[in-house]
Amino acid sequence: MSMILLAEQVLNGLQLGIMLFVMAAGLTLVFGVMGLINLAHGSLFMIGAFAAAAVAGATGSFVLALIAALSAAAAVGALVEVVVIRRLYNRDHLDQVLATFALILIFSEGTRWLFGSFPLFLNIPSYLAGPVSLPGGIEYPLYRLTLIAVGLLIALGLFLLISRTRLGIQIRAGENDREMIAALGIDISKLYTIVFAIGAGLAGLAGALVGAIQSVQVGMGEPVLILAFVVIVIGGIGSIKGALIASILVGLTDTLGGVLLPALFKQFMEASAATSAGSSLSSMLIYILMAGVLIVRPTGLFGARA
Amino acid sequence: MKLKSLALATCMASLPFAALADGHSLKVGMITTLSGGGAGLGIDVRDGFMLAVGQADRNDIEVVIEDDQRKPEIAVQLADKMIQSEKVDVLTGIIWSNLAMAVVPAAVAQGKFYLSPNAGPSVLAGKGCNENYFNVAWQNDNLHEAGGAYANTAGYANSFILAPNYPAGQDALTGYKRMYEGELAGELFTKLGQTDYASEIAQIRASGADSVYFFLPGGMGIAFLKQYADSGLEIPVVGPAFSFDQGILQAVGDAALGVVNTSQWGKDIDNATNAQFVETFQAEYGRLPSLYASQGFDTANLLMSAMDVADVNDADAFRTALQAADFDSTRGAFKFGSNNHPIQDIYVREVIKEGDVYTNKIIGTALTEHSDVYAAECKF
Numbered sequence: 001m002s003m004i005l006l007a008e009q010v011l012n013g014l015q016l017g018i019m020l021f022v023m024a025a026g027l028t029l030v031f032g033v034m035g036l037i038n039l040a041h042g043s044l045f046m047i048g049a050f051a052a053a054a055v056a057g058a059t060g061s062f063v064l065a066l067i068a069a070l071s072a073a074a075a076v077g078a079l080v081e082v083v084v085i086r087r088l089y090n091r092d093h094l095d096q097v098l099a100t101f102a103l104i105l106i107f108s109e110g111t112r113w114l115f116g117s118f119p120l121f122l123n124i125p126s127y128l129a130g131p132v133s134l135p136g137g138i139e140y141p142l143y144r145l146t147l148i149a150v151g152l153l154i155a156l157g158l159f160l161l162i163s164r165t166r167l168g169i170q171i172r173a174g175e176n177d178r179e180m181i182a183a184l185g186i187d188i189s190k191l192y193t194i195v196f197a198i199g200a201g202l203a204g205l206a207g208a209l210v211g212a213i214q215s216v217q218v219g220m221g222e223p224v225l226i227l228a229f230v231v232i233v234i235g236g237i238g239s240i241k242g243a244l245i246a247s248i249l250v251g252l253t254d255t256l257g258g259v260l261l262p263a264l265f266k267q268f269m270e271a272s273a274a275t276s277a278g279s280s281l282s283s284m285l286i287y288i289l290m291a292g293v294l295i296v297r298p299t300g301l302f303g304a305r306a
Numbered sequence: 307m308k309l310k311s312l313a314l315a316t317c318m319a320s321l322p323f324a325a326l327a328d329g330h331s332l333k334v335g336m337i338t339t340l341s342g343g344g345a346g347l348g349i350d351v352r353d354g355f356m357l358a359v360g361q362a363d364r365n366d367i368e369v370v371i372e373d374d375q376r377k378p379e380i381a382v383q384l385a386d387k388m389i390q391s392e393k394v395d396v397l398t399g400i401i402w403s404n405l406a407m408a409v410v411p412a413a414v415a416q417g418k419f420y421l422s423p424n425a426g427p428s429v430l431a432g433k434g435c436n437e438n439y440f441n442v443a444w445q446n447d448n449l450h451e452a453g454g455a456y457a458n459t460a461g462y463a464n465s466f467i468l469a470p471n472y473p474a475g476q477d478a479l480t481g482y483k484r485m486y487e488g489e490l491a492g493e494l495f496t497k498l499g500q501t502d503y504a505s506e507i508a509q510i511r512a513s514g515a516d517s518v519y520f521f522l523p524g525g526m527g528i529a530f531l532k533q534y535a536d537s538g539l540e541i542p543v544v545g546p547a548f549s550f551d552q553g554i555l556q557a558v559g560d561a562a563l564g565v566v567n568t569s570q571w572g573k574d575i576d577n578a579t580n581a582q583f584v585e586t587f588q589a590e591y592g593r594l595p596s597l598y599a600s601q602g603f604d605t606a607n608l609l610m611s612a613m614d615v616a617d618v619n620d621a622d623a624f625r626t627a628l629q630a631a632d633f634d635s636t637r638g639a640f641k642f643g644s645n646n647h648p649i650q651d652i653y654v655r656e657v658i659k660e661g662d663v664y665t666n667k668i669i670g671t672a673l674t675e676h677s678d679v680y681a682a683e684c685k686f
Contacts, residue, residue, distance in 0.1 A: 005512040012504035109341065117345040119528055119557035124536060131538035139511070141536045144504065213533050214501045215525035215557060219342060223499050255505045262494075272493060279471045279495040 008138055009259050010252065015144045017251025018151030022206040023224055024231040024243045025158055026199025032238020033175045033195050036085060037093050039100040041203055041228065042221025043107035048073040048204025049211030049220060050111055053122040062125035066208050073204020074197045081196040086189065104222070112218050119217040122208075147209055154202065155244050162240060171195060175238055230286055234293050236303025246301060250286050257282040331366040332618050334609070335388035337381050337409065338399035340373035344524060346553040347401045347598050348373075351423045353591055354583075354602030355398070361586065362610050370394065376401075378408040385409045389416055395618040396421060398605055401598075403427040403446060403474055414438040417621065419628070423605040424598060428477060431647050432680030438621075440628055441647045442605045444570055445678035446474060447481035449546035452568035452652035452672035453519050454485030456544060459672075460566075463488035466515035466541075468506060470522065471495035478521035478546070484679070491515035496522070503530045507537045515541055523548040528557050535561035542566070547666075550657055552596035555664035562657045562664060570652050571600040571637050572668040579634040594665060600636045607633040643677045645684035652676055 027041050051072035056065035080103065088096045124143045131139040162168040170191055173181040182188045207221065214220070231250050235242025262278030269277065293301060336355065339348035352371060359367060370392055374381040381400065388394045397413050398421045400406045406425040413420050414436040422430075426445040430436075457465055467482055467490065469475035475495065483490075491513040494506055510518055518541055522530050527549030534543065547569030555562055573584045573594065583603055587595040595603075611633035616623035631641050643649045652673045655666040 002512060005508055008508045008511075009505055012502075012508065015504065016502055112341065112345065117349055118553040119346075119525060121557045121559050123532070123559055123561075129536055131536075139538060141504075141533075141538075143536060210501075213529065213536065215528035217525050217528075217557075218345075220501070220525065223501065258505055259509065275493050275495055276471065276476075279497070283471075283497045 004136065004138055005259075007136065008140060009255055011138075011140055011144070011148075013252035013255035014248060015148050015151075015251070016255055017248035018148050018155075019206055019210055020224070020227055020231055020251055021244050021247035022151055022154055022202050022209070024228040024235070024247055025154070025240055026202040027225075027228050028232040028235065028238055028240065028243045029171070029195055030199045031232060033171055034089060034192055036088060037096045037100065038085070038199075039097060039225065040080070040103035040107065041199070042225030043104050044073045044077055044200045044203040045207035045221035045224055046111065046218065047076055047107065048207030049122065049216045050115060050120065051204065052208030052211060053120040053216045054115075056122055057120075062128075062212075065122070066205065069204045069208030070201045073207070074201030077200020077203075078193055078197040080200075081193045085196065086192070089192075108218050115218075117218070119215045122211045122216050124212045143213065150209065154205075155240075158240050167191075167194070227286070230290050232300075234290050234300055236297075236300030239300070239302035242300055242302030249289070253289050254282075254286050257285040261285075331368055332396065332609075332613055333392065333394045334367065334369045335385070335392060335394035335397045336369055336371045336399035337374050337384045337388070337397065337405075338371070339376045339401050340371075342376050344376050344401060347424065347551075348399070350551075350553065350596045350598035351399060351401065351602035351605075354587065354595060354599035354604075355423065355606040356602075357583075357587055357590055357599075358603045358606035358610070360590075362606075364610070366613065367610065371399075374400070374405060376405070378405050381405045381409050382412075385413055389413065389418060395419065396609060398423055398609075400425055406430065410439055411436070419618070419621075419624070421605050421609060421628075423601045426647065427473075428678075428680050431645050431678050432683035435645045435680075435684035435686065437625060437646070437686040439646060440608070440642065442608055443601045443648070444650075444652075445647050445680065446477050447484070447678060448570070448652060448673075448676060449548070449568045450478045450481030450519075450521060451485045451676070452654070453544050453546060454482040456566065456568060456654050456670075456672045457482075457486050457488065457517060457519065459670075460517070460542075460544075462517035462542075464491045464514065464516045465519050466490070466492045466494075466510050466513050466517070467519045468492075468494040468496060468522075469520065470498040470500070470526065472498045475521060482519050486519075496526075500526060501529045503533050504537075506530075507534055507539065510541065511537070511539055517541060518543045520545050520549070524554070528554055531558045531561045531565070544568070547571075547597050547655070550655070550666060551598065552594045552665065555657060555666075559664065563659060565657050566669070567655050567657070567666070568652055568672055569597055569655050569666070570648070570650050571597045572653055572655050572666055574668055575636065575638055575653075577634075577636075577638045580636040580638070583636050594663065604633075604635050604637070604640070607635070639675075643681050645678075645681040647678055647681065649675050649677045 030038050048069035052065035052069040055068035128143045132142045134140055231247045235246030261282045262275050265274035265278045372384045396419045401424045403425040410420050419438045422441040424443050426441045431445045467479050469478045544566045547567050550567040612627035616627040618624050641649050653668045654670040654672050656669045658667045
């Protein structure tokens with residue numbers, strides 16, 4: 001295997017990881033601060049992609065589409081928090097899972113009712129299309145490089161928000177002791193709505209960014225949701241830093257495993273069988289990684305609480 | 307406007323279609339996928355089927371339609387319900403091979419007829435065939451065999467092939483390799499439902515292949531084609547029609563233009579039935595038909611052609627009438643082989659743009675009067 005191919009695969013893994021981070025950041029915030037398991041996070045990802053496709057189709061502007069994705073998902077998130085999620089904080093996790101699973105079904109069929117059953121069109125804007133040459137002779141799509149940059153910017157923004165702003169202090173305090181900050185006069189229900197809307201908006205933005213190179217269709221959020229849960233479990237629930245490191249770890253493991261394992265198996269197996277066995281094992285790899293991390297650190301890499 | 311009429315058509319078509327039943331009426335149970343990720347295919351099959359039934363304007367056929375949600379256990383429940391309480395005579399509609407395998411053997415064992423408008427798993431064509439099971443679409447390997455045959459005529463000698471790691475994906479690559487005579491630059495199994503193909507595309511780039519054959523149905527194909535186009539690779543891509551049907555093409559856009567794909571149907575096949583089908587489908591539903599819609603349409607016409615000459619209660623006569631396949635197919639020539647699977651031509655199509663709509667144009671024939679390799683294993 002050439003070094004160019006390997007470098008390209010590392011970039012691919014990095015890009016997959018960064019997009020997973022944008023998805024998982026909201027999930028880990030909601031889980032960490034509010035103690036809520038939100039299975040409908042994948043639906044917000046889908047809503048972002050559909051909003052982007054609709055706006056891009058109507059206006060032709062990709063930037064407007066991204067803004068629409070962010071605001072539509074955040075607005076739906078805030079609405080859902082006020083109408084449904086708020087009633088679940090004091091229930092146990094099973095009730096939360098049931099209620100948010102119901103939300104998945106409602107959002108999926110609602111989206112189908114609005115947009116029909118056929119996938120929508122959303123494409124990369126022309127100024128980001130095509131490959132660029134990187135040092136070392138690597139041809140890499142410009143759009144994927146942009147995704148890496150945007151994801152890192154979001155990570156930086158979230159880091160600053162959590163560590164440097166008053167809202168961030170409240171979020172961190174809410175994570176540690178929600179009764180105490182309520183007693184200090186902070187409107188906890190408003191704080192929760194804001195946190196949920198931020199998480200939802202990020203999921204929607206990820207949906208729009210990824211939707212441009214994938215298929216905008218009903219149910220697109222659920223496969224990503226599973227990966228996002230793996231990420232927050234590895235990273236430690238509630239930790240943004242953990243989510244960033246875990247998602248890059250998952251992205252790299254998934255991509256490089258898929259390339260290197262079949263190649264490794266070919267050393268001592270027949271080609272067709274090696275491909276099949278290697279592919280099967282590589283699709284288990286991130287779960288093996290998760291199990292391994294949990295054995296060594298049961299609360300995840302950066303999990304604070306047991 | 308288009309959306310509205312589509313929604314209206316969907317609502318209307320999802321009402322149980324109840325004709326006035328007289329003594330000799332035939333009841334059809336349609337189990338198909340109308341919700342969830344693969345709903346577009348089921349909706350097309352249903353709409354094509356109901357278009358033919360509506361055009362025949364007869365009062366001796368009744369159709370019960372149910373949604374299997376792409377779940378085998380639900381399909382089995384629906385089949386039981388249709389056979390036991392609805393008392394249907396004929397079952398049809400299933401899209402996916404795993405659902406067909408769950409439903410068909412039990413249904414035909416109870417003496418019901420099953421007409422497959424889409425799935426064609428190899429078991430049902432070979433060892434597990436049944437005289438009451440008719441496939442009106444294709445055996446699963448057929449379009450991939452056509453892909454391999456096309457690669458030979460196009461002069462490709464070093465193909466890179468990929469498909470998802472599940473039974474139909476493995477069958478697809480086997481089908482391609484059965485006909486293809488050149489070398490393989492690489493062979494990959496991707497994850498089922500995978501949406502990011504950056505890693506596969508990098509391997510294609512590094513492999514030195516002169517062509518790519520892929521079987522990635524539904525959303526997987528959309529993602530692959532968009533990412534492939536953006537990668538700047540110029541190696542020609544070939545695939546089966548499943549990644550290029552009318553529902554998917556609009557979501558892929560320019561990335562699909564010029565791509566060659568194999569299909570047993572195209573809207574430009576030149577015969578009166580097909581021309582009338584394409585025109586009336588468009589008028590009724592406000593969109594172009596896909597190959598799935600043509601399969602639903604042909605299934606209904608095959609069924610009604612048998613009803614014209616035999617009563618379904620006389621199973622032997624009805625079976626003989628079905629085997630005769632005396633109906634006007636949208637594909638032109640159509641007949642059944644010894645295992646009740648089609649013997650038909652498979653075409654090579656190219657994706658073009660007509661006005662604002664992406665669609666396919668037939669550019670050649672990959673296989674003529676093609677049957678399947680499993681027919682020899684089938685003994686009724």
